[in-house]
Amino acid sequence: MSELRQDPISGQWVIIAPERAGRPDDFSRRTATRPSGPCPFCAGHEHLTSTPLWELPASAAASSKGPNATHWRIRVLANKFPALADNTTMAMDGAADAPQAISAAAGRHEVVVESPEHVQSVTDLSPQQMADVILVYRDRLAELKRDPRLICGLVFKNVGPGGGATLEHVHSQIVALPAVPERLRAELAGAAEWQARHGRCAFCALVDRELADGTRLVATSESFVAVAPWASRMAYETWILPRQHASHFETFSDSMSAELAGMLQQVVGGIEHFCEGGAYNYLIHTAPFDTPSGDHYHWHIEVIPRVTRLAGFELGTGWYINAVLPEIAAAKLRNFIAAAEERRSSTASLPIR
């Protein structure tokens, strides 16, 4: 039996259709993943990329480790194939006989190379490395915010061909846009409407509701909650929200980075376990740069597995079809993460002989 669910904040409709999980498939999902040439993101191949915009240096101990030593742990590069750059033009609806009304616009498109080693998953990074990656996201957003022509920023990660990745070496991307994009605009409007109607932040209400209900909880920590959203667009979709209200990700404090890194690695580990192929995107949703801090928006990370392909139905309607009930996905992820934590802590507490 299908169920149509609407996200109460963004207004996004989703069809939850468990029957569709059993569909036949003529097409193999396996794809070859052999890079065709030297990986431009690996240590030793720095000459293949432009001068980095920023680097986190390796520790003195690591960089003195013989001929294969690298001097960096994380690099930020200008995207060699930018979607947006400074010389962008914006053209929108003009007169009846010519739709173009062109103005100049700025944009940025950066790449965060998250390890000098050729690993493919954030679960291959050390907890410290993952925490540093999160702080780099924050610091780059704060840097981009200083350009008054840039209106908002989006950090996202594409993993696997199903997630739209073209390079497998672990990396993320940051774009800064000259306008508020539709998806964020819908969320901002929905959150403002909710606030007006209920007198509090829609995301704070969501956190309280999911903590009280429990059926869609994936993981909890002191400062964060991971939930399968009620109107999940994709099977095993998971959102990570800070418990405390904050509109901008770039105001995030250093002291919470290890906690957020740990939860993100847990969630991705669960998705890699349950979703064949392990393709996913994660996205940091944060308020536009010039929104007053403490505003009704509440930053969060959306982790979206790419288990089914967006087809004609999704393109034609803007609705998604999801074959796994969020309540079932949450229970599976929750149990998997709890079991992994148990294994980890029992290993950690083994007496060293």
Added chain:
Amino acid sequence: MSELRQDPISGQWVIIAPERAGRPDDFSRRTATRPSGPCPFCAGHEHLTSTPLWELPASAAASSKGPNATHWRIRVLANKFPALADNTTMAMDGAADAPQAISAAAGRHEVVVESPEHVQSVTDLSPQQMADVILVYRDRLAELKRDPRLICGLVFKNVGPGGGATLEHVHSQIVALPAVPERLRAELAGAAEWQARHGRCAFCALVDRELADGTRLVATSESFVAVAPWASRMAYETWILPRQHASHFETFSDSMSAELAGMLQQVVGGIEHFCEGGAYNYLIHTAPFDTPSGDHYHWHIEVIPRVTRLAGFELGTGWYINAVLPEIAAAKLRNFIAAAEERRSSTASLPIR
């Protein structure tokens, strides 16, 4: 140099970024396409599907052709894995502490099997067969419209794994929905706003503008125009519009079916030529069932090649990134189609010896 373009009717933003065409790719796009079992859509396998909702019988000559004869040319089946059916529930934003406010809703999900033979492309169908397929789309929509619980219908085709297809045998799908989906809602609102501002249909204006300008024209015939839309979401995206204003596809007259079929086969042939892998979706955009006919909406077919995968950027923003200028795509498709037509007509005019 990138260009941000906004569709003047739907409001959809697109980034045209030709630089991105040269991106490296670690992931092979080739996928195996061997069906894992007997194809349920082939002649002789009718026992694998449910009783058809409707069939176009084969001609007497064809069905008397020995043991492999089939009695049908086109079949319409209830989708075995429906996204929506009669027992759907609709749940939307309710109170602050519980988002659910559930109501019952109806839906339909049908499959049109477009040939008894195991062919994969509409370009493999005879012109007569393609024309009949189009009339089946029309007649099924007209039939679904009779159920007052169904608000609008969408005909779509998924081709190739990149287009979200799971079966390769040539087929389309028809859904009937209990609400107007977001994408159509945005188009309806944009078209109404345009009409109010300019005193005429936005799509009629588009047809006139593209005919006068010519740079984005892909093909023309007596009753139809094919254009690369100014804000094309995907490389080689092409829309087919009737020259004469009509809001509902289901009012389409028999006499135009061969002409539309021919143009659709030309456009798909061009896309299969230029887009590696040949994955695409086509969608028939038509007004909601109960909209008065002759309203400001103007039905059309959108053919959307799936050359790049929707990644984190598209999910996070709702914007698309397209690496091929619509004006260049149109010129290539136009030349290809004209050359194919020339070959066809010169072959047809050869004297029979």
